[in-house]
Amino acid sequence: MTSSLLIEQLLNGVQFGVMLFLMSAGLTLVFGIMNFINLAHGSLYMIGAFAGAATQAATGSFLLAVVAAPLAGAVAGLALERGLFQRFYARDHLDQVLVTFGTILALNEATRIVFGLTPLRMNLPDALAGHVEIIPGVPYPTFRLVILGVGLAVAALLYVVIMRTRIGMWVRAGASDRPIASAMGVNVPLVFAALFGVGAALAGLAGVMAGPILSVQVGMGEPILILALVVTVIGGIGSIRGAFVAALLVGIVDTFGRILLTPALGGMAIFMMMAAILAFRPKGLFPAHG
Amino acid sequence: MRIVLAPALALTLLSSAAFAADPVKIGFLSTFSGPSGQLGQELLDGFNLALEQNGKTIGGRPVEVIQGDDQAKPDVGRQVADKMIEQNKAQILTGINFSNVMLAVAKPALDAGAFIVSSNAGPSQYAGAQCNPHFFAASFQNDTASEAMGVYLTAKGVKKVYLLAPNYPAGKDFLAGFKRTYKGQIVGETYTTFGQLDYAAEIAQVRAAAPDAVYFFYPGGMGINFVKQYDQAGLKNSAPLYGPSFSLDQTVLPAIGDAAVGAYASAFWAETMDNPQSRKFVADFEARYHRIPSSNAAVAYDTARILDVAATAIGGKIEDKAAFRKALETVKFTSLRGNFAFNANHYPIQDFYLAQIAKDAKGRPVMAIREKIDTGHQDAYVGQCKMAAD
CATH class of the missing domain: 3.40.50.2300 (Response regulator)
Incomplete structure (x- = not known):
């Protein structure tokens, strides 16, 4: 492998990892802080992608699509949280898995009824459709660099909010000890709803950023949800920093696993890594709970 | 009683x-x-x-x-x-x-x-x-569209081909069918996990191998992802895409859009069929x-x-x-x-055509038939069949 190919593949791995981070950030917050397993997180990603594609089809604007998708994700997420999921916070994980799995099926079917089974298309504006030669002789798709930039910006923003603001302090307090945090006067239902909304908006954003690269179709949320769960578990449930590091790890290991190992082994590489990490650190790399 | x-x-x-x-x-x-x-x-x-x-x-x-x-x-x-x-x-x-x-x-x-x-x-x-x-x-028969494309690329003198398919039985059948009739050099053969989303790593390997053409079989959503990403990587002109019609038909073309234009498919039927x-x-x-x-x-x-x-x-x-x-x-x-x-x-005896993805009068991508590849193509298995009487 030449060094420019090595660098290109490294870039591919980081870019894929950043994409996964966008998906995992909301999932790990909801799982870690609210102790709620939301399998329907992938459906919010799908809703974001469809909202983006529909907005672009109606207005012709990619920028509007990027604005509409997180909004649609947040609205759908809040509606689900207020209408259904909040009743399950006190229930055990099996009940939560069942209700959110049922939600996946219902949302997939609803999307099929509204949009049909033919996958939708999202076009890139000309400025983003091409490629740039960041490594000499290796044109790299511009839009993938945009994803990289957006993902890093979201990571930085989340870091600042969570580590440097009062809201972030509540979130961290809730993550490490929920009863004490509410005893100290944190309005837990409000923080939870807001947090769920932010997580859903991030899933919607991930959906619209994936739209021009991946197929916008019913059921698109499930394969990526599995990867996001792997990231969440490796990173330590509830830890944004953990999710970021784990997402990059998964992206890079998956990329190099695919090109260096046999197909069967390459597909398993990230799961073998997960098993190895959990064997030594059962709570993940950066556990939020002590 | x-x-x-x-x-x-x-x-x-x-x-x-x-x-x-x-x-x-x-x-x-x-x-x-x-x-x-x-x-x-x-x-x-x-x-x-x-x-x-x-x-x-x-x-x-x-x-x-x-x-x-x-x-x-x-x-x-x-x-x-x-x-x-x-x-x-x-x-x-x-x-x-x-x-x-x-x-x-x-x-x-x-x-x-x-x-x-x-x-x-x-x-x-x-x-x-x-x-x-x-x-x-x-x-x-599953292999036949790939066999036809192998015949075509051999006849055209295309020397180096890179192969891609999902790692499952039909993926292997399609590539095996291609290799059965293609006489040039295979410079790379990649099987990806079924249902894989991102193909950036594989596409980078294709670029490094510098083939004259890429033959791929990705049905459904996998094909949509692959063709879009291949186009964004800017490889479509240096190494054009060839596939069986199933990778480039109307179940996926509306979702792929312009990214598919210019790609080639081997087809026994296309929406532009002239009869x-x-x-x-x-x-x-x-x-x-x-x-x-x-x-x-x-x-x-x-x-x-x-x-x-x-x-x-x-x-x-x-x-x-x-x-x-x-x-x-x-x-x-x-x-x-x-x-x-x-x-x-x-199983059928039928003709195969080379089609290229082009836009129709309304700007929609369609498979436009360019030429006939093979007349009366039969599958490779008919010799093994001893058909029983009733």
Whole structure:
């Protein structure tokens, strides 16, 4: 492998990892802080992608699509949280898995009824459709660099909010000890709803950023949800920093696993890594709970 | 006792004597749910269009279509097929789109006395040693589109080809079919995890190998992802994409859009096929369903035509299995594909064309036929088939 190919593949791995981070950030917050397993997180990603594609089809604007998708994700997420999921916070994980799995099926079917089974298309504006030669002789798709930039910006923003603001302090307090945090006067239902909304908006954003690269179709949320769960578990449930590091790890290991190992082994590489990490650190790399 | 039996006996006699008026029962088993659900709908729409144009009859008898969803799972397909045959008394099974579902369903269905006339899946097993008097594939043998593309790229003198497919049986079959006829150099062969989303790493490997062409088989959403990402990587001009029509047909083209324009497909039928029956079919299908039909719909349409023409030839008496088999083997109908005949193994002998993705008058991407690759193409397994008598 030449060094420019090595660098290109490294870039591919980081870019894929950043994409996964966008998906995992909301999932790990909801799982870690609210102790709620939301399998329907992938459906919010799908809703974001469809909202983006529909907005672009109606207005012709990619920028509007990027604005509409997180909004649609947040609205759908809040509606689900207020209408259904909040009743399950006190229930055990099996009940939560069942209700959110049922939600996946219902949302997939609803999307099929509204949009049909033919996958939708999202076009890139000309400025983003091409490629740039960041490594000499290796044109790299511009839009993938945009994803990289957006993902890093979201990571930085989340870091600042969570580590440097009062809201972030509540979130961290809730993550490490929920009863004490509410005893100290944190309005837990409000923080939870807001947090769920932010997580859903991030899933919607991930959906619209994936739209021009991946197929916008019913059921698109499930394969990526599995990867996001792997990231969440490796990173330590509830830890944004953990999710970021784990997402990059998964992206890079998956990329190099695919090109260096046999197909069967390459597909398993990230799961073998997960098993190895959990064997030594059962709570993940950066556990939020002590 | 005698009193009870007599009416029952009379009823049995009456019903067998009156079979010409009984409906022909067709089990339409396909994938209607999940990410591949679009395929089942496409097949059913094509099949139903032919039935509607025929006054909802097969061989002069009314038709009862029993629809079933296999959920793309062999075990589910097997259960639904069993129910269709035992409870609904389906006489003919069709619609199956996944070869692994077909392999699970075919043996018990054939043993129970049903005919299978496949409108899509064409596994090699039933083309070769396991060929069966009551199994027909009106569609294609899985390997043939790849074989045709191998013939074409060899004839064009394309020297270096890179191969990509998902790591599952059909993916391996398609690439094996290509390698069977392609005489140039294979500079890379990559199998990816089934359902993989991101292909950036594989595309970087393709660029590094610098092939003259890429031959790929990615059905459904995988193909949409791959072709879009390949275009964004800027490789489309230096290493053009070639695939079987299933990777570039109307089930995926609307979602891929301009990224597919310029890619090549080997096809036994395309929406631009220049014969009167095909032009009429495309126009009727668009008027009825408001989209361009894919080759899946075209083959399902042909399947319904085959059933009707064969059944009509024997006066609708498909219960006479030997006669129906003979009528199917020798069926003469105006196929959307032009030349069509069943081979000794009950798989098609048909022509293959090279198509290129171009835009139609309304700016939609379509498969435009460029030239004929092969006339009367037969699959590679027919020699292994020793077709049993009835």
